Amino acid sequence: MLLGKIIGTVTPSLAYEGLQGVPFLLxxxxxxKLQPAxxxxxxxxxxxxAGPDELVYYEGGREAALVxxxxxxxxxxxxxxxxxGVNLSEESNQ
Amino acid sequence: xxxxxVSGEIYSTINHKFxxxxxxxxxxxxxxxxxxxxxxxxxVDSVGAGVGETxxxxxxxxxxxxxxxxxxxxxxxxxxxxxxxxxIGN
Numbered sequence: 001m002l003l004g005k006i007i008g009t010v011t012p013s014l015a016y017e018g019l020q021g022v023p024f025l026l027x028x029x030x031x032x033k034l035q036p037a038x039x040x041x042x043x044x045x046x047x048x049x050a051g052p053d054e055l056v057y058y059e060g061g062r063e064a065a066l067v068x069x070x071x072x073x074x075x076x077x078x079x080x081x082x083x084x085g086v087n088l089s090e091e092s093n094q
Numbered sequence: 095x096x097x098x099x100v101s102g103e104i105y106s107t108i109n110h111k112f113x114x115x116x117x118x119x120x121x122x123x124x125x126x127x128x129x130x131x132x133x134x135x136x137x138v139d140s141v142g143a144g145v146g147e148t149x150x151x152x153x154x155x156x157x158x159x160x161x162x163x164x165x166x167x168x169x170x171x172x173x174x175x176x177x178x179x180x181x182i183g184n
Contacts, residue, residue, distance in 0.1 A: 001118075001136040001171060032101065032120055032134040047108050057104060057118070057136050059170055063155050066168035067110050080168065081109025088102035088120065089145045 001057045001080060003030040006050050010042050018073040023048055025079065027058060034086065043077035044068060055083040096135075096151045097177065099124050100143050104136055112167050119143060119173065121151055126180050137171035138162075150175035 008026035015022070023045040031037040034055070043058050046067040050056050056079045058064075064078035065071050098121035106118065116138045123133035128148075135153065140161060143149045151173050152158050158172040159165055 002134075003136070031132070032122070046110055049108055057106070059168065061155065061170065063168045063170045066155075066166060071166070078168075081106040081113055083104055083106055084108075085105040086102060086120070087105070 001059050003032065003034065003083065003086075004028060004043070004056050004058050004079070005030055005034075005036075006052050006054050006056060007040060008052070016074055018070050019044070019068075019075070022068060022073075023050075025050060027056070027077070027079070030055075032088070041077055043079050044075050045079045047079060047082055050079055050082050055086070057081055057083060095174075096121075096153050097124055097126060097180070098122055098135075098137075098149050098151045098173075099128075099130065100145050100147050100149055100173075101134070102145065110168055112164070112169065113138070119145075119149075121149065121171075121173070124148070126182055128180075135171050137173050138169060139173050141173055141176055143173050143176050148177040148180075149173045150177055 102120035104118040
């Protein structure tokens with residue numbers, strides 16, 4: 001799993017069956033010092049509660065689909081949870 | 095499997111039910127000689143690893159599901175061991 005920040009929402013007019021009602025959010029991948037790293041991507045939100053500028057952790061691949069219900073859906077990134085706090089040890093902060 | 099160094103922890107209350115009560119650690123990917131690379135990942139802890147420890151991390155879904163013994167768990171990265179020593183060469 002990796003860290004990401006919500007920077008927007010994506011609203012499809014038509015979605016594959018099984019994905020109706022699943023929120024699609026625009027997510028900026030972050031490195032572990034919470035700085036933007038890489039290109040933004042669209043992720044489904046399994047918590048259905050992530051809002052703009054919130055810190056989340058997400059997963060790709062098959063696990064991205066397993067998070068959703070029904071799970072057999074064509075999805076490659078899904079937000080698994082919202083981060084309340086990040087505790088980095090001192091020596092890794094340099 | 096990946097060699098990593100635990101460099102932090104994530105706290106979360108709103109998440110998929112599988113992750114309730116699970117400890118999420120930030121793992122720096124390191125080379126066998128111990129130098130930190132830019133890569134990192136967040137893994138579930140299953141062996142009681144603490145910050146600063148060198149750990150062995152599985153980064154593949156099916157193996158992780160075997161470790162947690164749950165065939166529908168949405169998990170890919172899990173810490174399965176704490177490394178005491180890495181011996182390179184003969």
